[in-house]
Amino acid sequence: MKLKDIGEHEFIRRSLSKYLGHNIFYDIYTEDGFTYKIDGFQLSYFFSFMDYYDIGWKAVTATVSDIITSGSKPRIILSSIGVNSEMEDKQLEAIFYGIINAAEYYEVKYVGGDLNNSEKNGWIDIAGIGKKLCDAKNNPEEGDIIIISDEIGFTSEVFISYLNNFNIPIHEISKLRVKHPIVNKNILNFYKEFCNYIVSSTDISDGLLISLQNLSDRLNYSILIEDFNINHSVYENLRRYGYGVNDILKYSGEEFSSLFVVKKEKAQEMLEWLYHYNFSSKILGKLGKEGENEIKYKGNKLAISGWDNFKGWY
Amino acid sequence: MKLKDIGEHEFIRRSLSKYLGHNIFYDIYTEDGFTYKIDGFQLSYFFSFMDYYDIGWKAVTATVSDIITSGSKPRIILSSIGVNSEMEDKQLEAIFYGIINAAEYYEVKYVGGDLNNSEKNGWIDIAGIGKKLCDAKNNPEEGDIIIISDEIGFTSEVFISYLNNFNIPIHEISKLRVKHPIVNKNILNFYKEFCNYIVSSTDISDGLLISLQNLSDRLNYSILIEDFNINHSVYENLRRYGYGVNDILKYSGEEFSSLFVVKKEKAQEMLEWLYHYNFSSKILGKLGKEGENEIKYKGNKLAISGWDNFKGWY
Known part of the structure; x- marks a missing residue:
């Protein structure tokens, strides 16, 4: 069956949950007081009013969002970027400026990563590691x-x-x-x-x-x-x-x-x-x-x- | 200037080193006894004798290789995968089997990650976190x-x-x-x-x-x-x-x-x-x-x- 017919959510439920448990692809992973997240998208997902700088900023924000929302202070991020080698160097630099500026804003250390060629669209992934500030241990109850x-x-x-x-x-x-x-x-x-x-x-x-x-x-x-x-x-x-x-x-x-x-x-x-x-x-x-x-x-x-x-x- | 004319290595040297320091894109990042790495490639990089299972295995090996070579025990990996929605679900499952089996082999915990659509080739990134076993602190000398x-x-x-x-x-x-x-x-x-x-x-x-x-x-x-x-x-x-x-x-x-x-x-x-x-x-x-x-x-x-x-x- 084609993925477009199953859908991402159902694929995760049907094919991955049995190995990996539930929620693993929606949420953040937490262990020993640290939180771990990776998030990315293909580079064609952007509008005419956005530029390459915005792409870098947005990718960092997407990962940091999950970490902060989970009550963790983002500490370290890494990037993996694939772009077509016909791209202008200034455009790729702009992506990195976006990443670096966002890292400064969120007070997280950007420690580099990987760079690849992509024959077509390209992609950007940001992995992030955070330190848990609050270990919310309350059980849910009706009326919460x-x-x-x-x-x-x-x-x-x-x-x-x-x-x-x-x-x-x-x-x-x-x-x-x-x-x-x-x-x-x-x-x-x-x-x-x-x-x-x-x-x-x-x-x-x-x-x-x-x-x-x-x-x-x-x-x-x-x-x-x-x-x-x-x-x-x-x-x-x-x-x-x-x-x-x-x-x-x-x-x-x-x-x-x-x-x-x-x-x-x-x-x-x-x-x-x-x-x-x-x-x-x-x-x-x-x-x-x-x-x-x-x-x-x-x-x-x-x-x-x-x-x-x-x-x-x- | 186009990236294909500068080249990846020169781009990193010229455009990124001033912000990020040297070596940051070649090596692993180490802080407080932990090592961090992300590594990936576009999905079109494979030979006819390879299948989707091999892709998952190889991606994990690439990341774990840097962590182990640095003297760190790999602890946690996350994946980010982009594939075309016309792909068969069994093919994507095979990528995950490869990741899961490699994680078992390297005794590292696979904690999920992100899944995306890719209009064309697609990609796979593996982020890994390791624990430093040896903090090699010797200074280099002629004759080493x-x-x-x-x-x-x-x-x-x-x-x-x-x-x-x-x-x-x-x-x-x-x-x-x-x-x-x-x-x-x-x-x-x-x-x-x-x-x-x-x-x-x-x-x-x-x-x-x-x-x-x-x-x-x-x-x-x-x-x-x-x-x-x-x-x-x-x-x-x-x-x-x-x-x-x-x-x-x-x-x-x-x-x-x-x-x-x-x-x-x-x-x-x-x-x-x-x-x-x-x-x-x-x-x-x-x-x-x-x-x-x-x-x-x-x-x-x-x-x-x-x-x-x-x-x-x-």
Whole structure:
């Protein structure tokens, strides 16, 4: 069977989980107080408003996002890049400047890596190692609160506009979120402050619903949604072109926002802390029944949609 | 300027060294007793006698080779793979079997990683983290001995035959060295036994001469060659088709043999130890004058040739 017919998520579930256990391809690996992550993409995944510098920056951000969201301070990153040898040296240099600048921003040591030829598109991978600051050991319980660190919808606006040949206008902030995503380093201070009340976390890489489904599978609790925290003016803009909440959720990949499952009694204090540090956080919802693996909104089970590397958006 | 005109090695020297220091793209990174490496290649780099399983195995071996040769026990590996979604699921599974089997063989924990779509060729990267067993702290001196862990020439035979449309016969062992390379894990016991007498080490990835030049640059000593340790029957075979020592050296990439710079007084004992453990080691040569960065054979300076990812063989 072809990979495009199975899809990435199902391939991992069907073919790899039996050897490697669950979640291994979605989450970060933690052992002895260190966290390990590798993340990458092919070089053809970029828009006309992005340049090679942005590619390097974005690749580092994608890896660092998982490390920071897991409550670990990123320490070391390595890169592996494949490019066509017809490329101009200045373009490859720009990728490295992007990596080096991002490494400075996230205060992580960039220690080099590998460089290869690629006959076609090329690729970039960033491996990262972090040091765990908080070992969140709380068991999940019904009623635990799910906080989303920031508003979403910005990347959806870009992806949906892209699918419409860019005939839908895009907010400048949305373009920036795709071109130059930034993970808020204050998440690490959030962990330091509230470590004892955090149950679990994940970032939003393939779309909010996929992240929620992974969270539900991992904790083995259903998730009851209250508010998706979609940016209002993005919502209004897309609504004018016939796109609704479901579409925004489907196309919400690469937001680099974080989801935190936290203890109810601290949720309000956490939100206030996050506002204070300029996050636009909200309570997304809460854990429902143990042993159920559904995502529910207004009493209805949501169909999971988002990005699959082999299928595309589904 | 195009990358193919500068070449990978010169690009690193010219554009990256100023930011990242020297050697950062050739060697392994070491900090606080841990070693870090990422290594990869595009998926089109394989011969008809190789299958997808071999790709996974070989990618792990390439990364583990650097870690083991540096005197570190490999502990954790992660993979990032890009493949075309038209690929059969069984083929991608085979890559993972190769990774998983190699991880078992090298006693390293495989903890997953990333999976991506690639419109064309695809790629595989393996990141590895090792624990330093020996912190070789000896300063180099004129007269230090260079040991090569094994005979070379096997991969040269395959590459040279390939450049001749496989009209030159290939020894079975040579084919195996390319298809299913194995790093001898006893190198770690060698380090345990002789740690106090080892000055430096490197593996042979882009060709013996390039590895020697890197070693010479790093230690800041010239290198005087005595014997290249080329396998006799490979040498005889290639000689019949007009290829000599220089050609074998030029095409000697991906041997996964190790070079050790060691103290003279222990060299003989080390060689005996290595013979005992079935290495076909030899004294390759010794360090010459400090401050010189030449490779000399029979009094003549050797021109450096080997593999460059942007130029090819040069």
